[in-house]
Amino acid sequence: MEIKTDIYLGDSKEQLKKLPSNSVNLIVTSPPYADQRKDTYGGIIPDNYVDWFLPISKQLLRVLNPTGTFILNIKEKVVDGERSTYVMELILEMRKQGWLWTEEFIWHKKNSYPGKWPNRFRDSWERLLQFNKDRKFNMYQEEVMVPMGDWAKTRLKNLSDTDKIRDNSKVGSGFGKNISNWLDRDKAYPTNVLHLATECNNKNHSAAFPEELPEWFIKLFTKEGDTVLDPFMGSGTTLVVASRMKRNSIGIDIVPEYCEMVNKQLKPVELYLLEPKVKYEKIKPERRIAVR
Amino acid sequence: MEIKTDIYLGDSKEQLKKLPSNSVNLIVTSPPYADQRKDTYGGIIPDNYVDWFLPISKQLLRVLNPTGTFILNIKEKVVDGERSTYVMELILEMRKQGWLWTEEFIWHKKNSYPGKWPNRFRDSWERLLQFNKDRKFNMYQEEVMVPMGDWAKTRLKNLSDTDKIRDNSKVGSGFGKNISNWLDRDKAYPTNVLHLATECNNKNHSAAFPEELPEWFIKLFTKEGDTVLDPFMGSGTTLVVASRMKRNSIGIDIVPEYCEMVNKQLKPVELYLLEPKVKYEKIKPERRIAVR
């Protein structure tokens, strides 16, 4: 299976129009927060944030497959001592566009940057808003199960007594099946709170987006060969992870340097992926930079 | 110092009118969520929730001292596969009333309700919205600093096996590393994410409100002799904690049984508190139940 990676240079609102409808299985992105990262993105002042984002989310709604999911990583900043409301307004407006606001995951940043203010504590969490086009969407829960270790043993110990009694009293009842279910269960489903450390391994890009974040959602909402889109690619973490996980990926960014950087970074990944399978086959990266 | 505890029986919207303006230093409450607790509170359907709450928040704005804080514990439920939006709408409307939305703390619940669903995970967090009247408010940050060593221990002890394993698997070996970091320092400021379990210690009332929760905010936003208000008293956790911490407290509830129960429960607390200090002094509880 050959994995494609497309990178578009330009404004998301425009570049997204080039993508066919219903062609994306997962959108994971962390847009520039309002009035932050001014140096790289020019900064969108909070009052205009919703207006700025809505045309983009409209395009995203079009390109997303009905079984797909949109994960939006965002957190409101403090303005004049108060939390901004643009995230809430954005959710309300996106629902008017037709998006379903399915869930809100919390990303608990374990090692966020220390700091002290007179009237607030360190902000150590961010929102991960899940939007869908349809109430029926693909979700592969087993893929993100975590090992449970001792928990299962304890559980088994507790069960064993009752279990023996039941086994002795009834042979061939349904209980045996249940027990085997317990035995199989060495993994647990996660909750809607994610514990991840912030790792900013890329000094050139200011967004601290740990690889585990897109990885977790890619595992949860896509399978191999699906297509992942990040309309605010930045340093390309989402694309790198997607490629490694054998998903097609599409990235858009308005900064030429990022596009070039991600392009370079992805080449070795693809070579590594292709090598074992198509050893003597000619490698066609199928990658392009469309300069508007 | 004598601590007063007032309990009002009746509808908050009406009872609050009896309180003088600017007389409360902290409001901590957990109102009935929309469409829940039908058996005791009648249940408010989500569409009407904002309209139902706004007259109450208007009174709260009046009785709160300008240096005081309002902590609102709330979480939206799922309706037809989607998260309800009434909490966001409530925040927007309260701002129109004059409230400042200063911060949103996250309460991460270790033991939330079990269950497995095809398209969502267990919901293990709730919102703790902080509102203020003024940008300058009292905050005693040092009071909630945690000794590093103890904190690590407590945290470890409180974490269930499952949590530890989940944490470990997510962060890799980072957990142990973090602990050694904590041990290096004496005390640390907390973040805006709280880790607490729900306690169901009270048989008569399903208070999923652990004592640590009001305790933490009472420490953070009040000093001894201040006044704490809970307009949805329920089993009275907030009042009990406030009394123990030598804060005056006011509770309102529409259910007579709760008022009586809290009344009985508070008596021994006050006796215990007064005994060492005013051994031979006459004890005046200064408590009343204002019916209607």
Place this chain on the structure above:
DNA sequence: GTTCCGCATGAATCGATAG
């Protein structure tokens, strides 16, 4: 008196079944 074990039950959610 202890410790230990069984048991009921939560700020839940979905899907099937009944009316």
Place this chain on the structure above:
DNA sequence: ACTATCGATTCATGCGGAA
């Protein structure tokens, strides 16, 4: 079709009775 009710499902916790 639309609503109401019911059963089933990742556990953690505290309580009461048993050993």
